Amino acid sequence: MRITIPHLGNVYLAVKILFDSLGIDYIIPPLNSKEALRLGSKYSPEEICLPFKLMVGNYIASVESGADTVLLVGSCGPCRFGEYSELQMRILKQLGHNIEFIIMDPVSSIGLNELFKRVRKVGSTSKKSALSKMGSIFLAFTAMKLIDEIEAAAHTIAGYETNPGEAKGLLSSCKKEVFKCSDPIKAVNILKQYSNRLKAITVDYTKKPLKIAVIGEIYTVIEPFSNLYIEDILMDMKVSTTRKLTPTWWVKDMLLKTIKLNSRELLNASNEFLPLYIGGHARECIGEAVLAAKEQMDGAIQIFPMGCMPEIVSKSILPSVTQKKKLPILSLVVDEMTGEAGYRTRIEAFLDLLERRREHVRIRC
Amino acid sequence: MRIGIPKGLLYCRYHTFFETFFSKLGSEIIVSEQTNKDIMDMGVEFCVDEACLPVKVFHGHAASIKDRCDYLIIPRIMSICKKEYICPKFCGLPEMIIHSIPHVPKVSMEPIYMQNEKEFFKWCFSAGSAVTKNSAKIKKAFISAKKAQKKSRTGIIEPGQKLTVMLAGHPYVIFDEYLNMGIVNKLRAKGIGIITEEFVSDSETCEEVKKLVKKPFWTFQRRIFGAACVLLRHKRIDGIIYLSSFACGIDSVIIDLIRYCIGHFPMLVIKLDEHTGEAGMDTRVEAFIDMLERRVLNENYNPSPWECVFSGQNPV
Known part of the structure; x- marks a missing residue:
């Protein structure tokens, strides 16, 4: 059994360390690139979101180098992410690849026994x-x-x-x-x-760089290729950025969700605007925006893939956050057709606005 | 007290309940008009750009009656069946309305869980409390509204002359004549039979989705996908017309699931958004129907030249 995983930011480094020390055979697909996106968009449903397409691109690259099992986390929430595995299995089958999927669904929907069974499937190949x-x-x-x-x-x-x-x-x-x-x-x-x-x-520390919070849909925020390396762009522009959603945060969130103690700070902050769980990370997005205002950030940039249902809800709420908390927010929608020049221009314009706002508008007195 | 009910999204399915419930409570009910150009324009103006057309139209409906009522019913329908959802946008609908439309009156914010009566009553109680403090009256109104809802049935089933198609899609697209540009009447005029997913029983669809690797967690995914497979297996339809709104996350999954399962069976997917032109849609529907007719009449059937002469058919 040769396991492969789809890319998500730097997770591949941790997974490599895990499989190396377990002695499990694995293949890490080449980092996300235009080629992965091309392959992914070719075989994926037209209107599905960007993460799905990139993942399919990853699988195909891995399968070509000999992988036969895909390890993937899942969900059973209202967001499309839960249906990824179902469609991806069919796509790979249609392409003539016989790939086994091991999906780590949340305990609440498949039960502890089933989850252990799936973990054992991976673990049994290790001799440790x-x-x-x-x-x-x-x-x-x-x-x-x-x-x-x-x-x-x-x-x-960087700032x-x-x-x-x-x-x-x-x-x-x-x-x-x-x-x-x-x-x-x-x-x-x-x-x-x-x-x-x-x-x-x-x-x-006497410098006063712009401070920006990167918020939005978890995959597009963490995976640098999908957001056109926004954090690198901002680093080059000497902007200091923070991001609360990280793979570590996700793991902690999943573990604590079972006892409902996950990321209290973010969820409490979002209560004023969105008190209920609506799927995806919409609540977290709102919470991050509110916290960014509280932490005296200069602005926030929301990134989400085209058609992401939970983030559309949060996008419609964010103008109110801007108004009430006095935090400028730029929403960027990414998909396989996002042009880099237009994207960069919008970020630059946003940064210019923030700089002038700081110099000329007396909001924080 | 004037209660405003926007005629959008799942109004088409649950209007009997909401209207009976609030009229029994003795409040005046204000329902928005049928979807028209003004309402759609208003929805496009207020709603966030990325949302799908039905949600935009719902915004328009809400905006059109917001000044005429004291309490706006924005149903936050979390789920209809156990462990199933409708759509994330439904779960955040009241927030979307409040934060996108200026000067909205008081809005019903409580979530609705329809899978069991107790949970559903919770919502009715909180919404009813805005009208009356008499809890016995609310209970009574709830029971009679439930009865009325049970009697009402939505769905279209009409026999055709030669062909029957399944009209698939979310009910709020199928039953909104303005959104789908009167496709039901167009099919009727051509003598095409129509059947919608409501005429396949719940148990049949549940049985059908067991073929999938993962249990579907959207009610309409199970219903539409299951119904399409059942109708096809029983050979009750000659084709599927799928009405989908652009950027609908759920449709993007269902359409592909159906495609994998039906193989080469004819399916026409019509994407609707606020720019859809009627002529383009007519052409596509006509072409699809023509194709179905030829498929049914000619495929796997090679008439002898003599037969062609007598029946007046073109032998080629």
């Missing part, structure tokens, strides 16, 4: 003892947390660093080095090293 398996999972989670922290730190520092581009360079070389390393413990050590190196970057 149960204890060392637990250790591997812990190691992978630590790695995931470290990567998320490094990324978040680099995005924040303050004295040598522009240093944080960005470190971040990209960190990813490359970790991906090359096949020894899981070494990989985690590399991450720790980079974390320290990032802390040692000379920063000038």
Whole structure:
């Protein structure tokens, strides 16, 4: 059994560490690119959302290099994400690939026994003892947390660093080095090293960069290719960005959801505007916007794929957040036809507005 | 107290209930007009751009009566059946209305769960409390409204001369004549029989969706997909016309599921949005019907030249 996963930001690094230490055979598809998108849009339903298309592109690339099992998380919520596996299985079958799907659905809908059965399906291919398996999972989670922290730190520092581009360079070389390393413990050590190196970057806190929160649909926010590398663009423009939705956050959220203690802060913040769960991460999006205003951010950028149902609801609520909390928000819709020039222009215009707003409008007195 | 009920989305299915319930409570009911150009324009103006057409039209309906009523019924229908949803946009409908339309009156914000009476009554109680404080009266109105709803039936079933098509899609697209540009009447005029998903029983659709890997979690996905497969298997239809609104997330999944299951069976998908032109749709429907006619009459049937001469058919 050769397992493959679809891409989601830096998750592939943690998954690589996990499978390396478990000794499971795996294939990581090439990073998302125009080719993945082309293949994905060719075989996917026309109106489905962008993450679906990119995932299909990933699967096809992996299958061609010999993968035969797809590991995927699922949901049974009102959002389309829950139906991904059903359609993707059929698409791959029609293409003549006999691929097994192992879907990690939430416990609430398939029950604990079924979930354990599916986990065992993956775990049984590893020859390690149960204890060392637990250790591997812990190691992978630590790695995931470290990567998320490094990324978040680099995005924040980008506005303050004295040598522009240093944080960005470190971040990209960190990813490359970790991906090359096949020894899981070494990989985690590399991450720790980079974390320290990032802390040692000379920063000038007297600078006053624009601070922007990146909010919106979880896949398009985390996966850099799908949002046309917005965080890199913002780093180049010396903007300090924060993002609350990370893979680590997602794992914690899923675990705590069963006892209804997940991300209290975000959900409490969203209560004023959207008190009910409506699927996807619409509530979290509203909550992030409210928190961004509270944390005195200069603005927020919402990103979601074309046709994303929960985010359409949150987009219609965000103008009220702007009005009540005095937080400018730019909504960007991405799909396979998003042009880079138009996208960049809108971001630049938004940043210009924010700069002028800070200089000329006295809102925070 | 004047209660405003917008004539959009699932009004077509549950209007009997809501109208009986509030009239029994003794309140004046104001229902918006049939969808027309003004309402659609208003909806497009107020609603967020990315939403689908029925949601935009609902915004228009709400905006058209908001000044004439004291309490606006915006049903936040979370689910009709157990463990099934309608659509995320339904779950956030009141918020969408409040935050997109200026100066809306008081709006019903409570969620509606229709799968069991107790949960449903909760909503009725909170909505009824806005009208009267008499809880016995609310209970009574609820019971009689339920009775009336049970008697009402939606759905179209009409025998045709030669052909019958299944008109698939969400009920709020099929039963809104303005949205679908009178497709029902157009088919009727051509003598085409029509059947909608309401005439396949719940148990049959539940049986049908067991073929899927994952249990569907949208009610209309189960209903439409199941009904299409059942009708096809029983050979009750000659084709499927799917009315879908542009950017409908649920349709994008259902259409592909149906496509995988029906193979080469003819299906016409019509995407509707606020720019759809009627002439284009007429042409497509006509072409589809012509194709169906030839398929039924000619396919797998090779008449001898003599037969052609007698029946006046073109042998080619």
